[in-house]
Amino acid sequence: MGERKILVTRAWPKAAEERLVSEGLGTVTLRHPDTALSREEWMAAAESYDAILPTVSDRIPPEFYVAAKGKVRVMANYGVGFNHIDIGAARENGIAVTNTPDVLTDCTADLAMGLLLAAARRIGEGERETRAGGWEGWRPTHMIGKKVSGATLGIVGFGRIGQAMARRAHGGFGMRVVFQDAWDVPAEIRAANGQAEQLGSIAEVAAEADFLSLHCPGGAETFKLINADVFDALKPGAILVNTARGDVVDEDALFAALASGKLAAAGLDVYMGEPALDARFLGLENIVLAPHLGSATEATRAAMGHRAIDNLKAFLAGETPGDLVT
Numbered sequence: 001m002g003e004r005k006i007l008v009t010r011a012w013p014k015a016a017e018e019r020l021v022s023e024g025l026g027t028v029t030l031r032h033p034d035t036a037l038s039r040e041e042w043m044a045a046a047e048s049y050d051a052i053l054p055t056v057s058d059r060i061p062p063e064f065y066v067a068a069k070g071k072v073r074v075m076a077n078y079g080v081g082f083n084h085i086d087i088g089a090a091r092e093n094g095i096a097v098t099n100t101p102d103v104l105t106d107c108t109a110d111l112a113m114g115l116l117l118a119a120a121r122r123i124g125e126g127e128r129e130t131r132a133g134g135w136e137g138w139r140p141t142h143m144i145g146k147k148v149s150g151a152t153l154g155i156v157g158f159g160r161i162g163q164a165m166a167r168r169a170h171g172g173f174g175m176r177v178v179f180q181d182a183w184d185v186p187a188e189i190r191a192a193n194g195q196a197e198q199l200g201s202i203a204e205v206a207a208e209a210d211f212l213s214l215h216c217p218g219g220a221e222t223f224k225l226i227n228a229d230v231f232d233a234l235k236p237g238a239i240l241v242n243t244a245r246g247d248v249v250d251e252d253a254l255f256a257a258l259a260s261g262k263l264a265a266a267g268l269d270v271y272m273g274e275p276a277l278d279a280r281f282l283g284l285e286n287i288v289l290a291p292h293l294g295s296a297t298e299a300t301r302a303a304m305g306h307r308a309i310d311n312l313k314a315f316l317a318g319e320t321p322g323d324l325v326t
């Protein structure tokens with residue numbers, strides 16, 4: 001048996017790459033220049049690597065898993081979301097999968113709060129007007145937005161990031177927080193996270209919410225969860241924030257709700273076909289569009305790399321990695 005081969009599918013922060021190489025876990029292939037693996041490269045990787053460290057934007061061909069059986073033993077994902085990995089196929093073909101929770105919770109909630117504020121207070125639109133030289137000066141009716149402080153925030157998905165969002169909204173902005181989640185959240189967790197109130201359904205949350213922020217995982221179970229029915233249930237003039245996954249939102253319904261004014265605005269970090277955008281969004285002023293920046297701070301991106309390495313190391317040492325998904 002030759003030396004173990006490890007592939008990192010996209011370029012990582014330097015410190016994390018250096019650590020991975022210096023750990024001596026095997027021969028490490030780094031992607032410089034940083035390009036996404038093609039289908040052919042994935043299929044070749046299935047036969048060449050013992051461990052792969054993929055990330056959230058990877059498009060893994062469905063045939064990869066069978067081809068990788070008996071060769072690739074672990075996929076230590078760089079990212080908390082793993083809806084780009086076919087977990088069932090990985091399990092069936094003996095490939096362990098890990099992810100990187102916790103380390104990006106605060107930064108993602110910070111960005112969600114930023115998008116909420118930007119959408120509510122029309123910051124993107126105002127910046128465009130100012131840059132274009134179109135600002136005619138202060139006046140009482142200029143670019144009126146929606147008040148955030150004291151409003152009601154609805155949260156879909158009360159995991160780590162949903163809870164962090166609730167703390168920011170309640171503690172920082174005095175917002176009332178209501179949420180929906182499938183698990184029955186204990187009173188002490190609700191109290192510690194924005195005095196949040198759990199409601200029975202997304203429709204009930206929507207009916208109460210001035211702002212709706214999404215923090216559920218992506219994948220088949222949440223595909224187009226936020227659809228025309230949810231937009232109908234929202235209060236007129238509500239605002240949607242999505243830092244979860246693009247496929248959670250029915251983008252046709254979102255466009256219709258924004259164009260009709262049913263939704264006052266949206267702040268999005270993720271998209272159904274990202275990085276491709278629904279071209280109709282570009283023509284709307286009442287939408288703030290960020291390029292999947294939730295975890296994009298130096299400290300967090302390095303921490304994600306270290307967490308993936310910790311998981312890989314544990315797996316290769318025959319231990320159960322801390323963040324084993326399957």
Ligand code: DGY
Nearest residue numbers: 056079080081104295
């Ligand atoms: C994740 O980790 O799932 C985010 O979408 C990117 O950091």
